[in-house]
Amino acid sequence: MLEIDHLEVSYGSIRALHGISLKVPEKSIVTLIGGNGAGKSTTLRSISGLIKVRAGNVRYDGQDITNKPAHEIVARGLCHVPEGRMVFANLTVMENLHMGAYLRKDRAGIASDIEYAFTIFPRLKERISQLAGTLSGGEQQMLAIARALMSKPRCLMLDEPSLGIAPILVRSIFDQIVAINKERGLTILLVEQNANLALSISHYGYVLETGSVLIEDTAEALRKDPQVRAAYLGG
Amino acid sequence: MEWFLQQLINGLALGSIYALIALGYTMVYGVLRFINFAHSDVLMLGAFSAYYVAPAIEKVLPLPSVLGALVIILISTLICAGIGMLIEFLAYRPLRNRPKLTVLITAIGVSLFIEFTCQHKSVFGADTKPFPQLLPATDFHVLGLIISSNDLLVVFITAILLTALWFIVQRTKMGTAMRAVSFNQQAAALMGVNINKIISFTFGLGSALAAIAGILYALKAPGIEPLMGVQPGLRAFVAAVLGGIGNLPGAALGGLLLGLLETFAGGISGLSNYRDGIAFAILILILLFKPAGLLGKATIEKV
Ligand SMILES: Nc1ncnc2c1ncn2[C@@H]1O[C@H](COP(=O)(O)OP(=O)(O)OP(=O)(O)O)[C@@H](O)[C@H]1O
Ligand SMILES: [Mg+2]
Numbered sequence: 001m002l003e004i005d006h007l008e009v010s011y012g013s014i015r016a017l018h019g020i021s022l023k024v025p026e027k028s029i030v031t032l033i034g035g036n037g038a039g040k041s042t043t044l045r046s047i048s049g050l051i052k053v054r055a056g057n058v059r060y061d062g063q064d065i066t067n068k069p070a071h072e073i074v075a076r077g078l079c080h081v082p083e084g085r086m087v088f089a090n091l092t093v094m095e096n097l098h099m100g101a102y103l104r105k106d107r108a109g110i111a112s113d114i115e116y117a118f119t120i121f122p123r124l125k126e127r128i129s130q131l132a133g134t135l136s137g138g139e140q141q142m143l144a145i146a147r148a149l150m151s152k153p154r155c156l157m158l159d160e161p162s163l164g165i166a167p168i169l170v171r172s173i174f175d176q177i178v179a180i181n182k183e184r185g186l187t188i189l190l191v192e193q194n195a196n197l198a199l200s201i202s203h204y205g206y207v208l209e210t211g212s213v214l215i216e217d218t219a220e221a222l223r224k225d226p227q228v229r230a231a232y233l234g235g
Numbered sequence: 236m237e238w239f240l241q242q243l244i245n246g247l248a249l250g251s252i253y254a255l256i257a258l259g260y261t262m263v264y265g266v267l268r269f270i271n272f273a274h275s276d277v278l279m280l281g282a283f284s285a286y287y288v289a290p291a292i293e294k295v296l297p298l299p300s301v302l303g304a305l306v307i308i309l310i311s312t313l314i315c316a317g318i319g320m321l322i323e324f325l326a327y328r329p330l331r332n333r334p335k336l337t338v339l340i341t342a343i344g345v346s347l348f349i350e351f352t353c354q355h356k357s358v359f360g361a362d363t364k365p366f367p368q369l370l371p372a373t374d375f376h377v378l379g380l381i382i383s384s385n386d387l388l389v390v391f392i393t394a395i396l397l398t399a400l401w402f403i404v405q406r407t408k409m410g411t412a413m414r415a416v417s418f419n420q421q422a423a424a425l426m427g428v429n430i431n432k433i434i435s436f437t438f439g440l441g442s443a444l445a446a447i448a449g450i451l452y453a454l455k456a457p458g459i460e461p462l463m464g465v466q467p468g469l470r471a472f473v474a475a476v477l478g479g480i481g482n483l484p485g486a487a488l489g490g491l492l493l494g495l496l497e498t499f500a501g502g503i504s505g506l507s508n509y510r511d512g513i514a515f516a517i518l519i520l521i522l523l524f525k526p527a528g529l530l531g532k533a534t535i536e537k538v
Contacts, residue, residue, distance in 0.1 A: 048425060049424075050421055050424070050425070069424070069429075070421070070424035070425055071424050071426075071427045071428055071429045071430070074425060074426065074427040075427055079425070080425050082421070082422065082425065086419050086421065086422035086425075087422075088414070088415045088418045088419065088422065088423075089418060090414055090417075090418045091411065091414060091415060091418070095411055095414075098408075098411060099411060099412070099415050099423070099426045099428075100426055102408070102412065102426045102427045102428055103426075103427035147426070148425075151426065151427060
């Protein structure tokens with residue numbers, strides 16, 4: 001469904017990605033793991049159109065979307081929940097959800113999707129008219145995911161949903177990610193530092209190191225791989 | 236007491252005009268984080284649009300008349316909204332990812348360009364032109380006060396525009412997107428928002444308000460000339476900073492306050508020559524105690 005081929009990205013003169021290729025099949029969960037600065041976020045940002053790609057290409061649904069502007073890529077059903085969440089702190093929870101549905105016109109559908117968001121993240125419902133900036137980090141993450149779902153994506157890219165969140169909340173957010181994948185059939189590309197947890201819910205994984213793919217395999221195989229265990233799974 | 240009420244009315248009328256202009260500065264700052272110095276020239280262009288549109292309208296509608304004035308204001312507003320959007324497109328958009336200082340200098344350049352082009356004799360000319368009487372003007376004598384119908388109109392129009400603006404920004408999809416863009420452009424783009432469209436809309440809206448302010452200002456002024464926007468523009472900019480730059484209610488409040496300060500200081504006999512000095516001294520005092528402006532807050536970002 002999502003395929004990237006020999007992607008190269010630079011920040012000024014610094015090369016961040018050295019020709020990364022990966023595939024995300026429809027309805028699967030694929031994880032990118034790797035240390036700080038490996039290029040995980042850069043990969044997602046170049047797919048979603050936030051940064052320009054220098055070489056290589058991105059295909060989604062069989063169409064070339066390389067270097068298309070971000071707002072056009074969302075319109076195709078590919079939504080990116082960025083690292084650090086980026087909820088609109090100056091907008092209420094409800095307004096944030098409506099921003100997620102910015103490109104939609106079906107009022108009834110939007111209303112029912114807001115209800116769906118509240119069933120997966122009931123805490124958001126209690127804070128519906130609160131400014132998003134006053135939510136806790138975990139709640140902001142829930143809002144960021146819920147907001148992305150409002151665009152009715154078929155593929156969701158999540159950048160470190162566990163970052164800075166208490167373990168118990170992380171568990172529940174991950175349960176919801178699995179549920180979204182199973183119940184709604186969403187394809188998910190997940191970036192995580194918490195490799196153990198990410199691989200436990202994924203079908204396939206890629207290990208990135210300094211802008212290149214080091215290893216790729218099924219999630220199960222990666223979890224058994226001695227090299228991956230030593231470097232990313234804490235032995 | 237009479238003196239006080241009289242100054243209050245005059246101050247509110249002047250402050251309303253500052254408020255309308257200040258909103259444009261603050262809106263653009265909100266989405267692009269720079270001061271659009273050419274804003275004061277859009278105000279001047281608003282007055283000149285009305286000046287040139289008026290004779291044409293007069294052939295169809297009687298002037299001065301409320302309907303005629305409304306049509307002229309509407310046309311001038313649309314012209315200026317277009318000019319504002321054009322300025323953004325030509326001058327600022329190519330510099331979108333450049334340092335803010337570059338954009339700021341460009342804005343000053345655009346402002347000077349407009350002012351001096353318009354002063355050329357083949358454009359408007361540098362001389363002061365009498366502004367046409369768009370509205371039937373009368374003075375009402377109430378309780379010993381002299382209230383001009385123009386002043387009432389200024390306050391009334393401003394109140395309507397402020398309400399309309401509040402509605403657009405708080406209640407419409409476009410307004411919500413404006414607020415989202417002002418918080419984080421990348422996140423807004425990820426929601427499917429076309430950033431360029433929102434920025435363009437913001438310039439259009441701010442310029443429309445400036446055009447109306449320019450016409451209202453011209454109605455009170457002895458005449459219009461290409462540099463007429465500089466003084467009220469500068470004051471409105473100060474008003475926007477006073478209210479808290481980027482904050483819409485702040486800009487409106489700052490504008491009204493500055494208009495009142497200036498009028499009251501000017502109304503005290505013997506002090507009228509120092510009115511700007513007094514008004515700005517008070518401003519500096521306020522900013523010393525509230526550096527982010529009256530309604531501006533130091534933003535807290537959660538990570
Ligand atoms: N805006 C930027 N300007 C310059 N260099 C950048 C920028 N963003 C990222 N980089 C560099 O690109 C490389 C990849 O960064 P990236 O953010 O993709 O890493 P990451 O794998 O997401 O790391 P983390 O796990 O810490 O989030 C790093 O070396 C980083 O320093
Ligand atoms: Mg990252």
